[in-house]
Amino acid sequence: MALAKDIYQQLEAVVGPENISGSSAVIWSYMYQPFGNTKGVWAETLPEAVLLPKSTEEVVAIAKICNRHHIVFKAMSTGWGIHNLPGVKGAIVLDLRRMNSILEIDEKNMFAVVEPSVICMQLQVEALRKGLNCHIIGAGSNTSVLASATSVVGYGPDGLSMGFSGRNLLGVEWVLPTGEVLKLGSLGSGDGWFCGDGPGPSLRGILRGWEGAWGGLGVITKCAVKLFHWPGPAELEMKNAQPNYTLKEPIKYFRASLFNFPSLEKLGEAAYKLGESEVGYFITRLSPAFVGLQMAGGMNFVRLWESGMPQEMLKYALLFVIFANSEGEFAYQQKVLDQILEETGGEASPLAETEEMQGLTAISVIKVDAVTRSCFRSAGGFNTSFGAMDTIDLALNQVRAGTELKNSYIKKGVLMEDGGDNSATLVFDQGHMAYTEVLLMYDNHDDKSTEGAMAYIGDSNQACLKKSLGTPIFQLSQVGTGKHGLFSPACFNYDKWQKEIKRVFDPNNTGDPTAYTEPKK
Amino acid sequence: MLLDLNDYRNDMKRCARCSICKWPPLAQMKSWRFSQNCPAISRFNFHAYSGGGRMALGLALAEGKLDEADEELSNIVYRCTACGACDSSCKYNSELEVLWPIYATRARLVGAGCFREEHGPIIESLRREDNPLMKSKSERGRWAEGLDVKDLSKGGQAEVIYHAGCLYSFDPELSKVARETVTLLRSAGVEVGIRGAQESCCGSMAFQLGFQGEFIKFAESNIDDWNALGARKVVTSCACGFGIMKAVYPLLGKKMKFEVVHISQYLDELIREGKLQLSKKIPLRVTYHDPCNLGRKSEEYVPWKGTEKKVLGQLIVREPEKTVHRGWEGVYDPPRDVIRAVPGINFVEMERIREYAWCCGAGGGVKTTMDDFALWTAGERIAEAQSVGAEAIVTACSWCERNLRDAAAAQGKKMQVLDIVELVKQAR
Ligand SMILES: Cc1cc2nc3c(=O)[nH]c(=O)nc-3n(C[C@H](O)[C@H](O)[C@H](O)COP(=O)(O)OP(=O)(O)OC[C@H]3O[C@@H](n4cnc5c(N)ncnc54)[C@H](O)[C@@H]3O)c2cc1C
Numbered sequence: 001m002a003l004a005k006d007i008y009q010q011l012e013a014v015v016g017p018e019n020i021s022g023s024s025a026v027i028w029s030y031m032y033q034p035f036g037n038t039k040g041v042w043a044e045t046l047p048e049a050v051l052l053p054k055s056t057e058e059v060v061a062i063a064k065i066c067n068r069h070h071i072v073f074k075a076m077s078t079g080w081g082i083h084n085l086p087g088v089k090g091a092i093v094l095d096l097r098r099m100n101s102i103l104e105i106d107e108k109n110m111f112a113v114v115e116p117s118v119i120c121m122q123l124q125v126e127a128l129r130k131g132l133n134c135h136i137i138g139a140g141s142n143t144s145v146l147a148s149a150t151s152v153v154g155y156g157p158d159g160l161s162m163g164f165s166g167r168n169l170l171g172v173e174w175v176l177p178t179g180e181v182l183k184l185g186s187l188g189s190g191d192g193w194f195c196g197d198g199p200g201p202s203l204r205g206i207l208r209g210w211e212g213a214w215g216g217l218g219v220i221t222k223c224a225v226k227l228f229h230w231p232g233p234a235e236l237e238m239k240n241a242q243p244n245y246t247l248k249e250p251i252k253y254f255r256a257s258l259f260n261f262p263s264l265e266k267l268g269e270a271a272y273k274l275g276e277s278e279v280g281y282f283i284t285r286l287s288p289a290f291v292g293l294q295m296a297g298g299m300n301f302v303r304l305w306e307s308g309m310p311q312e313m314l315k316y317a318l319l320f321v322i323f324a325n326s327e328g329e330f331a332y333q334q335k336v337l338d339q340i341l342e343e344t345g346g347e348a349s350p351l352a353e354t355e356e357m358q359g360l361t362a363i364s365v366i367k368v369d370a371v372t373r374s375c376f377r378s379a380g381g382f383n384t385s386f387g388a389m390d391t392i393d394l395a396l397n398q399v400r401a402g403t404e405l406k407n408s409y410i411k412k413g414v415l416m417e418d419g420g421d422n423s424a425t426l427v428f429d430q431g432h433m434a435y436t437e438v439l440l441m442y443d444n445h446d447d448k449s450t451e452g453a454m455a456y457i458g459d460s461n462q463a464c465l466k467k468s469l470g471t472p473i474f475q476l477s478q479v480g481t482g483k484h485g486l487f488s489p490a491c492f493n494y495d496k497w498q499k500e501i502k503r504v505f506d507p508n509n510t511g512d513p514t515a516y517t518e519p520k521k
Numbered sequence: 522m523l524l525d526l527n528d529y530r531n532d533m534k535r536c537a538r539c540s541i542c543k544w545p546p547l548a549q550m551k552s553w554r555f556s557q558n559c560p561a562i563s564r565f566n567f568h569a570y571s572g573g574g575r576m577a578l579g580l581a582l583a584e585g586k587l588d589e590a591d592e593e594l595s596n597i598v599y600r601c602t603a604c605g606a607c608d609s610s611c612k613y614n615s616e617l618e619v620l621w622p623i624y625a626t627r628a629r630l631v632g633a634g635c636f637r638e639e640h641g642p643i644i645e646s647l648r649r650e651d652n653p654l655m656k657s658k659s660e661r662g663r664w665a666e667g668l669d670v671k672d673l674s675k676g677g678q679a680e681v682i683y684h685a686g687c688l689y690s691f692d693p694e695l696s697k698v699a700r701e702t703v704t705l706l707r708s709a710g711v712e713v714g715i716r717g718a719q720e721s722c723c724g725s726m727a728f729q730l731g732f733q734g735e736f737i738k739f740a741e742s743n744i745d746d747w748n749a750l751g752a753r754k755v756v757t758s759c760a761c762g763f764g765i766m767k768a769v770y771p772l773l774g775k776k777m778k779f780e781v782v783h784i785s786q787y788l789d790e791l792i793r794e795g796k797l798q799l800s801k802k803i804p805l806r807v808t809y810h811d812p813c814n815l816g817r818k819s820e821e822y823v824p825w826k827g828t829e830k831k832v833l834g835q836l837i838v839r840e841p842e843k844t845v846h847r848g849w850e851g852v853y854d855p856p857r858d859v860i861r862a863v864p865g866i867n868f869v870e871m872e873r874i875r876e877y878a879w880c881c882g883a884g885g886g887v888k889t890t891m892d893d894f895a896l897w898t899a900g901e902r903i904a905e906a907q908s909v910g911a912e913a914i915v916t917a918c919s920w921c922e923r924n925l926r927d928a929a930a931a932q933g934k935k936m937q938v939l940d941i942v943e944l945v946k947q948a949r
């Protein structure tokens with residue numbers, strides 16, 4: 001069903017002819033989406049057109065046209081993953097690439113106002129100059145600040161010191177699927193961007209729920225996010241160390257350490273204690289395969305893996321980074337850390353101690369710039385399983401369950417051998433929250449491997465239910481409409497509320513429901 | 522055949538769609554204002570214009586989802602300066618080829634007879650006049666009239682041959698650079714010869730537009746001629762020529778008995794050896810623009826040929842292992858060293874440099890066929906130079922100079938654009 005000519009013309013009048021396309025070439029470039037795809041790399045449903053709006057006014061005008069003509073639309077910021085594409089026929093895509101300004105950095109009140117396509121690295125480099133820093137999600141600094149804050153998950157390993165995107169969200173400008181503009185928090189009462197919960201309507205729960213509406217509830221055109229104190233220099237100078245960039249000079253009061261623990265339980269205990277003691281910049285549990293894949297690709301990885309070194313050295317390992325303001329604070333944090341290690345039997349590994357490793361680790365934890373390499377380059381296909389944001393204990397239970405289940409699929413030869421435990425576990429909110437996802441690498445161009453991967457994901461979803469391991473975040477968006485029903489009976493029937501929200505905020509169901517939910521009938 | 526889209530199927534199938542190709546390597550980003558690296562996506566915005574988007578289009582084409590005759594496809598394919606910035610950024614995280622599938626997509630369109638009308642006269646000019654500029658072959662050597670230099674078209678041999686390149690030969694404003702190059706080399710005691718009217722295009726334009734047959738013809742005949750003339754060193758001031766001779770000529774399998782040297786490398790060497798002395802002070806605040814073809818695109822390209830196999834279940838490994846060209850081995854320091862050798866000069870770097878330099882906008886046939894896009898791209902570079910307070914941009918490529926000068930003039934910007942040779946000449 002091609003867009004009727006008159007509708008196309010109405011949309012074209014809004015964005016200008018340069019910024020709308022229904023041509024096959026443009027559309028096919030958007031159809032390429034390996035992440036989250038159940039087969040190969042191409043999405044199944046072709047959108048009718050892609051639009052590049054430049055302003056809130058243009059988004060409003062588009063939404064109104066879509067409402068008048070019952071056309072489904074869906075927004076994307078950087079567009080990484082199949083959940084960016086509408087799953088219904090006859091829909092249009094709003095690529096928000098032209099809405100890419102950092103509108104304000106309020107140094108005194110420590111927040112930034114951004115448009116959708118500002119990526120974390122753009123915001124970080126501007127913030128650092130003002131002595132501030134921003135939270136970067138684990139996917140990397142190539143992702144949109146706004147998308148994580150308003151629409152999708154938002155955890156990252158610097159969460160220990162910089163929270164979680166959903167919580168860092170302040171004022172919001174939101175174009176509802178109907179075209180109405182809703183301003184949240186202090187913005188809603190004309191008091192600026194500084195607060196997400198008022199004065200003015202506090203609808204963060206509606207906007208995001210727990211993990212975000214994945215583009216199913218209209219378009220967020222601007223938002224403010226909290227910034228954090230940055231103890232380092234205004235600019236980080238790099239040097240080349242093929243294939244990496246690394247720090248030219250070490251930074252003051254920065255120390256990355258790698259610790260091994262006698263067991264997963266002890267590791268969990270240390271993570272709780274470290275969180276509660278409110279020290280540290282960054283914490284993540286490092287699984288052997290994840291680190292190995294960061295360090296090496298292809299045969300280099302195979303050699304590393306077959307040496308057994310990462311499995312041996314990183315069996316129960318935490319990467320912990322102190323980044324302090326002064327010598328005194330550094331010494332204090334180190335002392336706290338030493339005490340916790342003593343209590344939990346953690347031992348420092350010499351691996352991270354060299355100046356070279358300190359430089360490399362600094363870049364990967366501050367800049368979060370090397371995620372693609374560990375996820376996609378080994379087998380092509382990449383996905384994740386489990387992944388409820390909950391407590392540290394639950395996260396570790398997910399690791400246990402995931403390792404066991406995944407190993408059974410690895411034995412069948414359908415997934416890449418990574419010891420089963422290829423996971424990233426992060427702690428945020430002072431140890432009260434944690435997140436883990438059990439990663440899987442498979443060949444997405446090999447039917448047997450892809451079918452195996454999908455079967456594993458299906459089984460992991462069932463394991464989450466059976467073992468009460470929480471709702472796996474990514475699966476909710478990937479499994480599509482109606483699938484919330486799989487988990488909601490175990491979780492207070494949350495999807496009833498979701499459907500009700502969808503009905504009230506989107507009466508014509510023009511916000512693509514695929515990765516979110518259909519409205520209540 | 523040098524360029525076959527099917528050779529890149531696996532690269533195109535394994536693009537992660539992460540968009541990292543739209544920015545400089547993330548750790549090297551320095552400001553919001555200059556945080557883009559790809560002129561095409563920056564100017565046209567649809568994902569199709571980025572390196573990753575082009576991988577998707579290449580794959581769609583190879584799989585028959587798109588038709589070579591699609592007009593919009595052709596627009597997208599050629600609105601790209603083939604600068605390779607996407608390729609360099611992508612390879613920070615992967616081992617995928619991005620630039621070569623871009624070339625191969627062009628070759629695929631040309632192979633299917635779907636070339637653009639505006640490319641017709643260029644190719645015609647190459648065929649008839651040995652240059653892509655619609656200039657008469659007979660006028661090629663005129664730039665050297667009156668110079669004390671051995672014209673090899675009249676016979677003889679030379680160990681060092683200077684290849685001026687098309688634009689330095691024919692552009693009345695830029696041919697001064699070719700003259701000054703010869704003068705400098707002679708004054709440093711180098712016995713240099715030129716091919717005069719017999720010099721021909723390096724083939725770069727044909728290659729970049731996807732006309733591989735034409736390219737091969739030029740490349741082979743140049744190699745034959747230089748071999749026959751006894752050359753040990755072929756020196757060029759044209760970065761496009763240098764890039765193609767270094768990166769692509771070796772793929773033809775012909776023995777090249779000579780070394781290819783860019784003038785910036787040669788000047789650097791002569792200054793170091795004390796054969797060229799720079800004594801005049803130039804109290805100018807300058808920055809340096811890395812030409813793509815002198816920088817990231819001048820690494821010798823070794824196409825991977827082999828088999829893929831699976832180990833550790835589904836991990837894909839290549840046998841033999843692949844050489845990854847990240848663009849880090851380009852010519853970056855010699856031109857900078859030459860600039861620093863100029864007395865009194867105040868050299869400042871821009872934000873996007875070396876393997877992640879922003880393209881001037883002229884490459885890939887864009888200057889010749891889509892000048893507005895070329896000028897827009899150059900305008901961005903001039904703004905970047907202005908942001909570091911530079912009064913002049915020094916560069917080392919005729920196409921970059923032409924485009925940056927045109928953009929400065931068109932946009933009324935006060936910015937001198939100097940060839941590295943001009944700078945050295947002024948400092949003598
Ligand atoms: C390898 C990999 C690792 C990941 N790791 C993490 C991780 O560690 N932490 C994490 O939080 N997430 C992670 N993700 C998930 C997800 O990709 C990110 O949360 C997301 O990338 C956020 O930014 P983006 O620019 O890519 O958003 P996009 O991909 O553009 O959008 C993400 C979703 O939000 C919607 N959306 C985007 N912009 C708007 C808008 N303005 N208004 C309304 N809806 C909008 C889109 O429709 C889409 O459904 C990962 C993804 C990948 C591929």
Ligand code: SF4
Pocket residue numbers: 535536537538539540541542543572573574576610611612615617619
């Ligand atoms: S070409 Fe490379 S950098 Fe660009 S989207 Fe694909 S994998 Fe990412």
Ligand code: SF4
Pocket residue numbers: 558559560561562570571572575600601602603604605606607608620623880
């Ligand atoms: S070659 Fe240059 S212009 Fe073309 S897509 Fe890559 S970065 Fe953009």
